[in-house]
Amino acid sequence: MTVDSRRGVPSRHGVHGDPRYPSPRRLRRATAFAIDWLLHIGVAIGVSAVCEAFPELTPWSFAAAVSSWIAVSFVHRTVLQSVFHTTAGKALCGLCILKSDGSWPRFGFLTKWWVIGAFSTVLVAFSGAGGDSDEEDDWFPPVVRLRDVRRLHVT
Template sequence: MLRRYIAFVIDFVLHVGIAFGVYAACDAIADLSALALPAAALAWVTASFVHRVIIQRIFHTTAGKALCGLVMIRSDDGRWPTAGFLVKWWLIGVVVIFIDNMAPTDENGFPPAVRRCDVEALGAR
């Protein structure tokens, strides 16, 4: 569980960092300063989606999970997640984090993030 929380924090900081960078860039340009906050929010959502859906679909992991040696698998059959599966869980994550103010955990029904070495030991899925 500790690896998963650390991975979550790393990914969260990455997404917030991108949003902060967009905010700072827009704020530094006088004509765009009024749009800095909406642009930052859009950058955060976009970075989160691209990272947690597209990148994770290709590599089976996010940056935070990779640094912690984790990959995501589907809980029903242990295979790599599909794009639809990742979009569904991204949307659920947005609702849980922004509405319920809860961090994702297995107890809440989130798909498992398991050690990459365990998946490799079983053979590529």
């Protein structure tokens, strides 16, 4: 972690130990992820159920579920998050996403990270690898407490 020697704060916003974002957020991030994942998979299950209800669509049930899961995930994590700076899960947990310079991410940035997240999820699933430390989270765009962002903008 690079530190700005003039102010004693990390050069990247929201990294582990950044005093600008002191509120604990690890459990909130895990909860937000679970909520978002359940939302995405819930839509996929619903689409699959609709396909199963119509005999002519039954063969397409699995493909419709997978494609709807991907579509909902993409729209939720890129389009909506570029407008509101949060997903449904993050909003319920009081979190938002930032770029490492502290600015709000735009659609292109979020799309890049959605693709990276999709590939890393597949790699973790197939390799069985995966870490669970705050320092590893520093590689991804920062997810911080919204109240800390508001406090920073007030002062």
